[in-house]
Amino acid sequence: MSTKDGPPFVAINFIECNQEYVERFEMLFSSRAHAIDRMPGFLGMEVLKCTERDKPYLVVSRWKDEESFQAWVGSPEFHEGHKRAFEDLRAAKARGEETPMKSDFRTYTVLTD
Amino acid sequence: MSTKDGPPFVAINFIECNQEYVERFEMLFSSRAHAIDRMPGFLGMEVLKCTERDKPYLVVSRWKDEESFQAWVGSPEFHEGHKRAFEDLRAAKARGEETPMKSDFRTYTVLTD
Numbered sequence: 650m651s652t653k654d655g656p657p658f659v660a661i662n663f664i665e666c667n668q669e670y671v672e673r674f675e676m677l678f679s680s681r682a683h684a685i686d687r688m689p690g691f692l693g694m695e696v697l698k699c700t701e702r703d704k705p706y707l708v709v710s711r712w713k714d715e716e717s718f719q720a721w722v723g724s725p726e727f728h729e730g731h732k733r734a735f736e737d738l739r740a741a742k743a744r745g746e747e748t749p750m751k752s753d754f755r756t757y758t759v760l761t762d
Numbered sequence: 763m764s765t766k767d768g769p770p771f772v773a774i775n776f777i778e779c780n781q782e783y784v785e786r787f788e789m790l791f792s793s794r795a796h797a798i799d800r801m802p803g804f805l806g807m808e809v810l811k812c813t814e815r816d817k818p819y820l821v822v823s824r825w826k827d828e829e830s831f832q833a834w835v836g837s838p839e840f841h842e843g844h845k846r847a848f849e850d851l852r853a854a855k856a857r858g859e860e861t862p863m864k865s866d867f868r869t870y871t872v873l874t875d
Contacts, residue, residue, distance in 0.1 A: 659810055661820075678874045697772055697870035704868060707774075755817060757810035761791045 656759035657692050658715045662708040663753040670737075670749035674706070677733055684730040685710065690717020705753070718756065769872035770805055771828045775821040776866040783850075783862035787819070790846055797843040798823065803830020818866070831869065 666674045678696045685691055690713035697707040712718040721727055728735075734750075741749055779787045791809045798804055803826035810820040825831040834840055841848075847863075854862055 696873040760809040760811040
């Protein structure tokens with residue numbers, strides 16, 4: 650799974666989703682904006698759903714290198730891609746509700762394949 | 763990253779490694795037996811190393827379907843592939859030491875890409 654440019658840089662967002670938000674969460678991804686796809690150095694992404702209930706989803710994106718990934722974070726495409734999710738989080742907060750999802754973000758290098 | 767046969771089945775072993783075992787752990791993977799590569803339905807694997815210290819490694823394997831993955835678990839290839847790691851765990855136990863690594867195993871379907 651490496652490219653001729655060397656092993657990719659991998660970013661994973663571990664997202665814990667409230668049960669009542671799961672359907673919307675999955676819909677947001679299945680109709681995603683594809684804004685990230687326009688970023689230079691973007692190699693692909695996948696959303697992994699655990700076969701056990703109530704375990705975090707893994708949103709995995711692959712990049713040519715760390716610089717490509719860093720250029721995405723904070724870019725207009727990043728905000729475009731997260732627009733609906735960010736609105737959901739803001740709306741929940743405005744209603745004084747618990748946040749519908751929590752995320753834990755980590756980045757990785759490929760040690761070996 | 764999907765194939766013509768549909769989205770893959772993904773297995774991830776989250777491995778917490780004691781600091782003094784990290785070098786050996788990485789060596790075991792960089793010189794791995796490649797026994798898993800012979801399994802029907804095996805699509806590939808990657809070992810992901812977190813860019814932060816003391817976070818779990820992710821050993822990610824991709825399979826044509828869940829059946830291919832299940833056939834691997836408990837197969838002679840599974841035992842061949844884990845031989846040196848299992849010996850290390852047994853040896854630590856025999857010496858009355860803490861286990862040099864702990865793993866948390868989960869399986870995933872690909873929700874979307």
